[in-house]
Amino acid sequence: MKKSIGKVPGLAVILVGERRDSQTYVRNKIKACEEVGIKSIVTEFADGCTEDEVLNALSNYNQDSSINGILVQLPLPQHLDEGKILDAVSLEKDVDGFHPLNIGNLAMRGREPLFIPxxxxxxxxxxxxxxxxxxxxxxxxxxxxxxxxxxxxxxxxxxxxxxxxxxxxxxxxxxxxxxxxxxxxxxxxxxxxxxxxxxxxxxxxxxxxxxxxxxxxxxxxxxxxxxxxxxxxxxxxxxxxxxxxxxxxGPMTVAMLLSNTLDSAKRAYGFT
Amino acid sequence: MKKSIGKVPGLAVILVGERRDSQTYVRNKIKACEEVGIKSIVTEFADGCTEDEVLNALSNYNQDSSINGILVQLPLPQHLDEGKILDAVSLEKDVDGFHPLNIGNLAMRGREPLFIPxxxxxxxxxxxxxxxxxxxxxxxxxxxxxxxxxxxxxxxxxxxxxxxxxxxxxxxxxxxxxxxxxxxxxxxxxxxxxxxxxxxxxxxxxxxxxxxxxxxxxxxxxxxxxxxxxxxxxxxxxxxxxxxxxxxxGPMTVAMLLSNTLDSAKRAYGFT
Structure with missing residues (x-):
């Protein structure tokens, strides 16, 4: 893809707080991106951050055409509205597949989700x-x-x-x-x-x-x-x-994240 | 509701084709509406109608403020794209609750569907x-x-x-x-x-x-x-x-349809 069209897939990760397991997961995901040539960015927020700060970061990534996948590491601290934040991820970049419309399409026969979680x-x-x-x-x-x-x-x-x-x-x-x-x-x-x-x-x-x-x-x-x-x-x-x-x-989850991000980039660039 | 704000709930039903069971269901639903004072309209299409005809009817009902619930009687004839047609029902009037976003919200913990099927x-x-x-x-x-x-x-x-x-x-x-x-x-x-x-x-x-x-x-x-x-x-x-x-x-299904239509009308008119 890089050779053919000069583009690499881009993954943005939002990490809120200091949960050790979440930090491990994010570290593994970033490392895996590096290994396969996916560009990755992590935006970290402190435990006490506001919903608006997270939503602003999401909005920027939604608009950034170099980003094909956006991942909000869960769980979020209790004071943040998880539903509202996940709903704000653009459907086309929801590589975790957690948007309710995507889950509905996963559940229903005869429909296809954009991403499988x-x-x-x-x-x-x-x-x-x-x-x-x-x-x-x-x-x-x-x-x-x-x-x-x-x-x-x-x-x-x-x-x-x-x-x-x-x-x-x-x-x-x-x-x-x-x-x-x-x-x-x-x-x-x-x-x-x-x-x-x-x-x-x-x-x-x-x-x-x-x-x-x-x-x-x-x-x-x-x-x-x-x-x-x-x-x-x-x-x-x-x-x-x-x-x-x-x-x-665990490693399969990471591999599927890379696969979803690649699929998303291919879709965005019309690359088959 | 009629006494207080001079409005009654309105239900629009779209029936395609001549399936006997579907006709029975629609007949029962309309009769039940009459009994409780819900205004109802049925638009019937022949088996061979086009998708656009159905979508046009839906679009009109979506815009009609006297209609609070829209129901497409399923199953549809095979040549019609059921997913596309159900997706066209306004979420706020989807009294059957079959929109994938509504199903996703039904499936996910911590979320609330607008209507329960x-x-x-x-x-x-x-x-x-x-x-x-x-x-x-x-x-x-x-x-x-x-x-x-x-x-x-x-x-x-x-x-x-x-x-x-x-x-x-x-x-x-x-x-x-x-x-x-x-x-x-x-x-x-x-x-x-x-x-x-x-x-x-x-x-x-x-x-x-x-x-x-x-x-x-x-x-x-x-x-x-x-x-x-x-x-x-x-x-x-x-x-x-x-x-x-x-x-x-069966009669419970009909009763819940009336209940969903009433809830939708209350929401639309801000009536509690």
Whole structure:
């Protein structure tokens, strides 16, 4: 693309506050952009910033033709209206796919979203590349967040899985999960899914990332470690395919972000 | 409202083609409007009409301030682009709630749709009025149409049920359904759900309506009868609550349409 039309895709990231996990994610995304030749810019705001400051930055990126993707790292501090801020991202640059119009198009049959949210897209890519059939399979999604659980359940339905959505108010999560061929855990509760939750041979994708303080452990560079939702030691004895945390779904999420940004740039420049 | 501000709510219905079930539905909706004092207009098009004709009618209704709700009776004939036509309905008058932005807002936590689609809203209303607790219960939705299955599964999740969505490619629909506390059948397959599919005590809402030809039966006024997805005779022995077809969910759908149209008029006139 650079050779043919002298343009590279551009990604703008907005990071608010000092959450360690968010900082890790953004760092990984920027590093990945550098590796593949995508231009990236990060705008950082302090925890106490105003909504208008964030909206102004968004508005500038919306108008900047060198920016093809805009990403607001979630979660935002509580005093900011997440809905209002995500709605302000131009649909054409919403590479995270979190705009409600995009989610509606993801949910509805016969419609096509402009972007498939990165983590769900990464999960499906992992399943397909691992040779896991999705159509007709029983899939359980644990967690119903707007950024992972919800779009993952919708995307699995697009691939014709039979989907059950388990959440904090589910009375028998263990039993429901133990009937699944495919388990996607995105609850954000460390070690929630034990061996007894899994059918032998199940495919297990662990999207959970709980920052656990391990400041006493000098081998941990940042004083904390990301732990998954799945008790890996127990699950690995039962699962036919399983992803670790870190190193499993996370890198796929980043790869899909790059892929969405590239697609957006191609669309913007009419490059095929 | 008529007494206070001299206005009545207005509903416009667009009906394309000669499907008998669609004609029945529209007839029922218009009759219900008359009963409660909502002004209604039906624009009918022949099966072979063009997309532009429908879009023009929609555009007129969008601009007509005496119309607060616009309903395009689905399904449309295959040659019309359903997505394009539904997208053309003004969000503020989309009393069916089928616009993808509205569906996205229905799906996402922390957001509010402008209108809740009528059939799902009617189902929830029936459950609540029957004293059925929804939170934490296992609910199975059979069918994943944009107009019933999908929005019903999303609305049940808003009410904190644990939802599984069963469809034509599900390998073990009977087993999954037999574990549900609440079954909402919206597949459009007559008598699909047999007694063996149900847990004793389950709550069963039958949204299926299959026009079955009974022209030999002189007691049927229109030469056909609407049959449900559930084998009523078998299910009534097991279910704690069950709705018949016709007469169960259908009238609730109509009532919710009136309710959405009234809400829309109140919003438009700032009447509280």
């Amino acid at each position: 990165c983590t769900p897209k990464g999960c499906i890519e992992l399943l397909i590349r691992s040779g896991v059939e999705i159509m007709g399979k029983n899939a359980v999604v644990i967690g119903r967040s707007n950024i992972v659980g919800l779009p993952t359940s919708l995307l699995l339905q697009r691939h014709h899985a039979t989907v059950s959505i388990v959440h904090a108010l589910t009375k028998n999560p263990e039993q429901i999960t133990s009937e699944a061929d495919i388990v996607i855990a995105a609850a954000g509760v460390a070690n929630l899914v034990r061996g007894s939750w899994l059918k032998p041979g199940a495919v297990v994708l662990d999207v959970g990332t709980c920052p656990v303080d391990v400041s006493v452990d000098p081998s941990c560079e940042y004083g904390y470690r990301l732990m998954g939702d799945v008790c890996y030691e127990e699950a690995m004895r039962l699962a036919s395919v399983i992803t670790p945390v870190p190193g499993g779904v | 009528c059939t799902p809203k009617g189902c929830i209303e029936l459950l609540i009025r029957s004293g059925v607790e929804i939170m934490g219960k296992n609910a199975v939705v059979i069918g994943r149409s944009n107009i019933v299955g999908l929005p019903t599964s999303l609305l049940l999740q808003r009410h904190h049920a644990t939802v599984s969505i069963v469809h034509a490619l599900t390998k073990n629909p009977e087993q999954i359904t037999s574990e549900a506390d609440i079954v909402i059948a919206a597949a459009g397959v007559a008598n699909l759900v047999r007694g063996s599919w149900l847990k004793p005590g389950a709550v069963v809402l039958d949204v299926g309506t299959c026009p079955v030809d009974v022209s030999v039966d002189p007691s049927c006024e229109y030469g056909y009868r609407l049959m449900g997805d559930v084998c009523y005779e078998e299910a009534m022995r097991l279910a704690s609550v069950i709705t018949p077809v016709p007469g169960g969910v």
